[in-house]
Amino acid sequence: MATGDKLIQVRDLKKYYNKGAIKALDGVTVDIDRGDVMVVIGPSGSGKSTFLRSLNLMEQPTGGAIIFDGVDITKPKVPDASGKLVRVNIDQHRQKMGMVFQHFNLFPHMTILDNMTLAPIQVKHMNKAEAEKKALALLARVGLQDRAEAYPIQLSGGQKQRIAIVRALMMEPEVMLFDEPTSALDPEMVGEVLEVMKELAQEGMTMVVVTHEMGFAREVGSRVLFMADGKLLEQGTPDEIFGHPTHPRLQDFLSRVL
Amino acid sequence: MGNFIQLKNFEALLPYANMFKEGLIVTLLLAFFTVLLGFVLGLMLAVLRMSNFRPLLWLAHAFPRVFGFFERDKESGLLRDSGFLYHLGRFNPLSFLATAYVEVIRSTPVLVQISLIYYGVFSLLFDLPTFKIFGFISFNRFFPGVVALAMNSAAYLCEIIRSGLQSIDGGQTEAARSLGLTQMQNMRFIILPQAIKNILPAIANEFVTIIKESAITYVIGVQDIMAMVNSIRSATYIIMEPLLVATLLYFCICFPLSKLIAYIERRMSRGDRR
Numbered sequence: 001m002a003t004g005d006k007l008i009q010v011r012d013l014k015k016y017y018n019k020g021a022i023k024a025l026d027g028v029t030v031d032i033d034r035g036d037v038m039v040v041i042g043p044s045g046s047g048k049s050t051f052l053r054s055l056n057l058m059e060q061p062t063g064g065a066i067i068f069d070g071v072d073i074t075k076p077k078v079p080d081a082s083g084k085l086v087r088v089n090i091d092q093h094r095q096k097m098g099m100v101f102q103h104f105n106l107f108p109h110m111t112i113l114d115n116m117t118l119a120p121i122q123v124k125h126m127n128k129a130e131a132e133k134k135a136l137a138l139l140a141r142v143g144l145q146d147r148a149e150a151y152p153i154q155l156s157g158g159q160k161q162r163i164a165i166v167r168a169l170m171m172e173p174e175v176m177l178f179d180e181p182t183s184a185l186d187p188e189m190v191g192e193v194l195e196v197m198k199e200l201a202q203e204g205m206t207m208v209v210v211t212h213e214m215g216f217a218r219e220v221g222s223r224v225l226f227m228a229d230g231k232l233l234e235q236g237t238p239d240e241i242f243g244h245p246t247h248p249r250l251q252d253f254l255s256r257v258l
Numbered sequence: 259m260g261n262f263i264q265l266k267n268f269e270a271l272l273p274y275a276n277m278f279k280e281g282l283i284v285t286l287l288l289a290f291f292t293v294l295l296g297f298v299l300g301l302m303l304a305v306l307r308m309s310n311f312r313p314l315l316w317l318a319h320a321f322p323r324v325f326g327f328f329e330r331d332k333e334s335g336l337l338r339d340s341g342f343l344y345h346l347g348r349f350n351p352l353s354f355l356a357t358a359y360v361e362v363i364r365s366t367p368v369l370v371q372i373s374l375i376y377y378g379v380f381s382l383l384f385d386l387p388t389f390k391i392f393g394f395i396s397f398n399r400f401f402p403g404v405v406a407l408a409m410n411s412a413a414y415l416c417e418i419i420r421s422g423l424q425s426i427d428g429g430q431t432e433a434a435r436s437l438g439l440t441q442m443q444n445m446r447f448i449i450l451p452q453a454i455k456n457i458l459p460a461i462a463n464e465f466v467t468i469i470k471e472s473a474i475t476y477v478i479g480v481q482d483i484m485a486m487v488n489s490i491r492s493a494t495y496i497i498m499e500p501l502l503v504a505t506l507l508y509f510c511i512c513f514p515l516s517k518l519i520a521y522i523e524r525r526m527s528r529g530d531r532r
C-alpha cells in the first residue's frame with residue numbers, strides 16, 4: 001500500500017518536560033509515507049501520545065523537525081517557493097491532519113450534524129447545504145444517518161467515536177491520527193470502531209494509530225513502531241514486529257500483552 | 259421602653275412608606291448598574307488575565323545567542339525552560355496587573371474601598387453634576403456608589419468568567435484546533451456557548467449578593483433602603499420596626515431570586531449534553 005511518497009518526515013523529535021527531567025520524546029526519527037497505516041505500540045508513559053500530539057503541534061516540540069508536505073511546521077517561519085521567509089500557518093496544516101481522541105471530544109452543545117459541519121463551514125467556507133449533504137453521506141457510511149439531529153449525549157461510546165472519525169473526515173485530511181480510539185469503549189463496541197478504521201485504511205488513508213489492539217496492528221497495520229522511554233526502539237512490518245521481535249524490551253512487552 | 263416591637267410603631271411608619279419604596283428602587287437600580295458595569299470591567303480583567311502578551315520574550319530569545327551557555331541545556335543545546343531570562347520572557351505585565359487588582363480587591367473590606375473611591379476619587383478629582391434621577395436619586399451619590407461597587411464586583415466577576423471558561427474540558431479546544439479552527443473561532447463556537455451556562459447563573463447570584471452588599475453605600479449618602487431606615491429612625495426615634503421592614507424587603511427580593519436562579523441552573527444542567 002505504501003507508495004514510498006513521503007508525507008511526514010519526523011527528524012530527531014524531542015519533547016522535554018520539567019526542565020528536561022522528563023524526556024517524553026527523546027529523539028524520534030521516522031518517515032510516514034502516503035497510504036501508510038502506522039501503528040504505534042509501547043508501554044504506558046513511553047511517549048506514544050506525545051509523539052502523536054506533536055505531529056499536529058498540539059504539543060510544541062522542544063527540538064527536532066516535523067516536515068509535513070515539505071514544510072517544517074515546527075519552525076515559526078520557512079522559505080516559500082521564491083525563497084522568501086513566510087509564517088507557518090499551523091491552523092492550515094492542522095486541517096490536513098484529522099485527529100481522533102480517546103474520549104471522543106464531540107461538542108456536547110451541538111447536534112451531530114453541527115459537530116460535523118462546523119469546521120468545513122467556518123474554516124473551509126463550504127456552504128451549509130453542501131456541508132450537510134457531505135455529512136449525511138459520511139454518516140450513512142458509518143450507519144448513523146438517522147442520528148444526524150441527535151446530541152452526543154444521546155449516543156453510545158462506539159457511536160460517538162464513529163462520529164468523531166467522520167467529523168475529522170469532513171475536512172478531507174491527508175492523514176488521520178488516532179490516540180487510543182477504543183480504550184474508553186466497552187468491549188462490545190470496540191469492533192464497530194475498528195471496522196470503520198479498517199475500511200478507512202483499505203481506501204488508502206494515511207493513518208497513525210496509537211493502540212493496544214494488537215489484533216488490529218497485525219491485520220491492518222502496514223508498519224508498527226515500538227516505543228519505550230521516549231525512544232523509537234524498533235520498527236517494521238507487523239510480521240517482523242510480532243513474529244521476530246529483536247529488541248529485548250519489545251520481546252518483554254509482547255510477552256505481556258499477547 | 260419604646261424599643262419593644264409594637265404594632266403602633268409600624269403604624270407610625272405608614273407615612274414613610276414612600277421612602278421605603280424609593281429606597282427599594284435605589285437599591286435595585288444600584289445592584290443592576292453595578293452588575294452591568296462590573297461585568298464589563300470583569301470581562302476586561304478576565305481577558306487581561308488570560309492574555310498571552312509577553313513583551314519581553316525577545317530577551318529570552320535574543321540573549322541566549324549572546325550568553326548561550328546560560329540558557330541552553332549543556333547536554334542537548336536546546337533552550338531550557340528555566341533560568342532568569344526564561345521567566346523574564348514569560349512575564350505578562352497585563353496579566354500581572356489584572357491579577358494584582360483582583361487580589362487587592364478580594365483582600366480588603368468593601369467599606370474601605372467605597373470610602374476610598376468616594377472621598378479619594380470623586381470628592382477630590384471630579385465635580386459631579388447634582389441633578390436627581392426620577393426626581394429622588396441624587397446622581398452625585400448614586401454614580402460613585404455604582405462605580406465603587408462595580409470596581410469591587412468586577413474582581414469577583416472576573417474570577418467567575420475565568421473559571422467558567424476554564425471549566426470547559428481541554429479536549430474541546432484540542433478537538434476544535436485539530437479541525438483547523440483558530441483560537442478565536444474556538445472561543446466563539448465551542449468554549450463560550452458552553453461556558454455561558456456556568457457563567458450566567460453565577461452572575462445572577464452576584465446580582466443578589468450586591469443587593470445585600472449595596473446596603474453599605476449609605477455611608478456615602480446613597481439613598482438606598484438602609485439610608486431610609488436611618489433617616490426614618492432619626493425622624494421618629496423608632497429603632498426596631500424600620501429595621502424589620504428593611505429585613506423583610508431584602509429577604510423578599512433575595513430569597514425568591516436566589517431560589518429562582520437555583521431552579522434555572524438545575525434545569526440548564528439537566529440539559530447538559532455531555
Ligand SMILES: Nc1ncnc2c1ncn2[C@@H]1O[C@H](COP(=O)(O)OP(=O)(O)OP(=O)(O)O)[C@@H](O)[C@H]1O
Nearest residue numbers: 017018022023024043044045046047048049050051
Ligand atoms: N504535560 C506534561 N507534563 C509533564 N509530563 C508529561 C506531560 N505530558 C506527558 N508527560 C510525561 O511524558 C511521558 C510520556 O507520556 P505519554 O502520554 O506520551 O505516554 P503514552 O505512551 O501515551 O502513555 P499511555 O499509554 O499511558 O497513554 C510520561 O512520562 C508522562 O508522564
Ligand SMILES: [Mg+2]
Nearest residue numbers: 048049050180
Ligand atoms: Mg497516551
